Amino acid sequence: MTLYVERGFEQTTVAEIAELAGLTERTFFRYFADKREVLFSGASSLQELMVNAVRDAPATLSPYDAIAQGIAAAGEAIGPGHDRARLRQHVIDANNELKERELIKMATLSGALAQALHERGVDEPTSSLAAEAGIAVFRVAFERWVRGRDDVALGVVIDESIATLSAITHREERYA
Amino acid sequence: MTLYVERGFEQTTVAEIAELAGLTERTFFRYFADKREVLFSGASSLQELMVNAVRDAPATLSPYDAIAQGIAAAGEAIGPGHDRARLRQHVIDANNELKERELIKMATLSGALAQALHERGVDEPTSSLAAEAGIAVFRVAFERWVRGRDDVALGVVIDESIATLSAITHREERYA
Numbered sequence: 517m518t519l520y521v522e523r524g525f526e527q528t529t530v531a532e533i534a535e536l537a538g539l540t541e542r543t544f545f546r547y548f549a550d551k552r553e554v555l556f557s558g559a560s561s562l563q564e565l566m567v568n569a570v571r572d573a574p575a576t577l578s579p580y581d582a583i584a585q586g587i588a589a590a591g592e593a594i595g596p597g598h599d600r601a602r603l604r605q606h607v608i609d610a611n612n613e614l615k616e617r618e619l620i621k622m623a624t625l626s627g628a629l630a631q632a633l634h635e636r637g638v639d640e641p642t643s644s645l646a647a648e649a650g651i652a653v654f655r656v657a658f659e660r661w662v663r664g665r666d667d668v669a670l671g672v673v674i675d676e677s678i679a680t681l682s683a684i685t686h687r688e689e690r691y692a
Numbered sequence: 693m694t695l696y697v698e699r700g701f702e703q704t705t706v707a708e709i710a711e712l713a714g715l716t717e718r719t720f721f722r723y724f725a726d727k728r729e730v731l732f733s734g735a736s737s738l739q740e741l742m743v744n745a746v747r748d749a750p751a752t753l754s755p756y757d758a759i760a761q762g763i764a765a766a767g768e769a770i771g772p773g774h775d776r777a778r779l780r781q782h783v784i785d786a787n788n789e790l791k792e793r794e795l796i797k798m799a800t801l802s803g804a805l806a807q808a809l810h811e812r813g814v815d816e817p818t819s820s821l822a823a824e825a826g827i828a829v830f831r832v833a834f835e836r837w838v839r840g841r842d843d844v845a846l847g848v849v850i851d852e853s854i855a856t857l858s859a860i861t862h863r864e865e866r867y868a
Contacts, residue, residue, distance in 0.1 A: 579860055580860050580861050580863075581863070615796075616792045616796060619792070619795040619796060619799055620792060620795060623795055641833075641852075641856060642856060644832045644835070645828065645829070645832050645853060645856055645857050645860060646860050648828030648831060649828050649857060649860075649861055651828070652821065652824030652825050652827070653821070655824060656817050656821050659820070660816075660817055676817075677817060679863075680817060680818060680821055681821050681825060682862060682863050684754065684755055684756050684821060684822050684825075685756050685822075685825055685857055685858045685861045685862075686858060686861075687754075687756070687855075687858050
């Protein structure tokens with residue numbers, strides 16, 4: 517792990533990354549064309565996918581449920597690639613610079629989702645809160661899934677997390 | 693604004709920062725001893741304050757309401773310093789490096805709050821979701837307050853945001 521932290525991603529070879537993740541170099545190249553691609557190549561298309569899902573969600577859906585559709589779309593896109601996601605996470609976790617980039621990506625994504633809600637006519641602060649809550653769900657669900665067993669689908673973990681956040685932020689006295 | 697982006701925080705003088713924020717250098721030094729202090733000097737004590745508030749919250753409080761106490765404690769600590777917070781935000785917004793540090797600080801804070809919930813006996817994923825939701829509320833409320841009018845208290849904006857997140861994540865069909 518200290519490999520990246522000490523030397524940075526640029527100075528680390530594919531062979532070393534593969535070894536760190538318990539893979540052969542050949543397996544690495546089955547998932548990724550090169551070491552750059554392991555990281556953020558899919559980020560902008562993922563954001564577009566999520567924004568479109570929010571934009572195209574039925575008009576009757578609440579802001580939170582519209583965001584949930586965006587998160588579900590991400591789950592469908594990423595879900596089939598457990599090994600790929602696990603390897604990517606492994607690389608990112610071991611490198612502070614990459615962790616920062618991941619945080620920035622999430623902040624950008626949150627802004628884009630809030631903007632998609634604005635376009636549905638949702639005001640502030642509801643749009644930002646719903647978008648940030650969606651990112652919270654996505655982050656926690658992804659983390660659980662990527663470190664979890666192979667037979668648990670990302671879509672299932674996301675649905676559970678959407679429902680769990682709804683349940684835990686519910687304040688009983690408001691409905692007593 | 694491009695000042696920081698082009699040259700970085702280290703290469704920018706206090707006079708320039710003050711000018712950028714529409715302040716005199718003298719006013720700057722009334723708020724901060726030096727330009728380093730404008731930024732993250734309060735971060736670790738703020739985290740400690742929030743973690744203690746969560747830890748000391750009545751045992752009967754739900755995880756979300758315990759987190760809300762932590763956010764409220766931050767609001768009380770930061771709230772009286774509107775000008776100071778506005779200046780700080782101004783500096784951070786203009787510098788990508790500092791924005792990254794702010795994101796890292798928030799991620800660290802989220803982890804610490806989740807840990808404080810663990811110590812209250814709250815399991816995963818509830819603790820991480822409640823902590824991330826709390827950070828979402830804090831971030832959105834702070835943003836509204838720091839860019840808003842002087843006569844709106846941070847504590848009020850936080851309380852509203854806590855309630856708004858609760859309302860928007862509430863799914864009607866669960867209680868129909």
